[in-house]
Amino acid sequence: MKGIVFTEFLEMVESKFGLETLDNIIENGHLPSEGVYTSVGTYDFNEMVTLITNLSEETKIPVGDLIYAFGLYLFSGLANSHPEVIKNYNTPLGLLYCIEDHIHVHVKKLYPDAELPTFKILDKTDDKISMVYSSSRGLYRLAHGLIEKAFEHFGSTATITYDLLKEDGTEVKFDIVQNG
Numbered sequence: 001m002k003g004i005v006f007t008e009f010l011e012m013v014e015s016k017f018g019l020e021t022l023d024n025i026i027e028n029g030h031l032p033s034e035g036v037y038t039s040v041g042t043y044d045f046n047e048m049v050t051l052i053t054n055l056s057e058e059t060k061i062p063v064g065d066l067i068y069a070f071g072l073y074l075f076s077g078l079a080n081s082h083p084e085v086i087k088n089y090n091t092p093l094g095l096l097y098c099i100e101d102h103i104h105v106h107v108k109k110l111y112p113d114a115e116l117p118t119f120k121i122l123d124k125t126d127d128k129i130s131m132v133y134s135s136s137r138g139l140y141r142l143a144h145g146l147i148e149k150a151f152e153h154f155g156s157t158a159t160i161t162y163d164l165l166k167e168d169g170t171e172v173k174f175d176i177v178q179n180g
């Protein structure tokens, strides 16, 4: 998993839960990188799982809710670090429609070793989109947060529902309807 995801995660932990919680989740870790990450590095996905599990134990907030909150936080981090990737979009649905064929393609050029999910579009109209998230990492709650924030980015909101097509969250169908 890319370093930018780790640096954004640690930043979120510090700003939402404070420095002491951040220190605790790193120290209780058995983390190969000992909590030291650079945005250009690449680290084992299991390290992220350990950090999130420790944060859940520390805060008593369920892992899924923390991953969703991180998705909300991460969108702005990605958008600010790579404004060129999203500058061509002027609607949230237009952006979502292009994750698979443009946005993550661009990300793969920036970071050839990025491990990205796939999004298969099932249906799109002017105010809604249905798509299937697939990834062995099962980070559909992260996708949920990112999608929600994408609407906010354009000054809009949406009703987002999802259905687990596989129980472990590796395949999840999203139905997204723009409000108003």
Ligand code: HEM
Residues within 6 Å of the ligand: 001, 002, 003, 004, 005, 078, 079, 082, 085, 086, 096, 099, 103, 104, 107, 111, 113, 114, 115, 116, 117, 135, 136, 137, 138, 139, 140, 142, 143, 144, 146, 147, 150
């Ligand atoms: C990874 C979804 C937009 C860059 C991911 C992951 C998800 C995701 C769920 C986690 C990996 C996985 O599940 O297998 C989305 C959604 C987006 C979006 C729903 C739009 C709403 C963007 C944008 C950028 C970006 C705009 C960059 C400007 C990345 C990067 C990773 C990533 C760098 C990490 C890859 C790695 O760690 O190896 N994305 N993404 N994404 N995405 Fe996106």
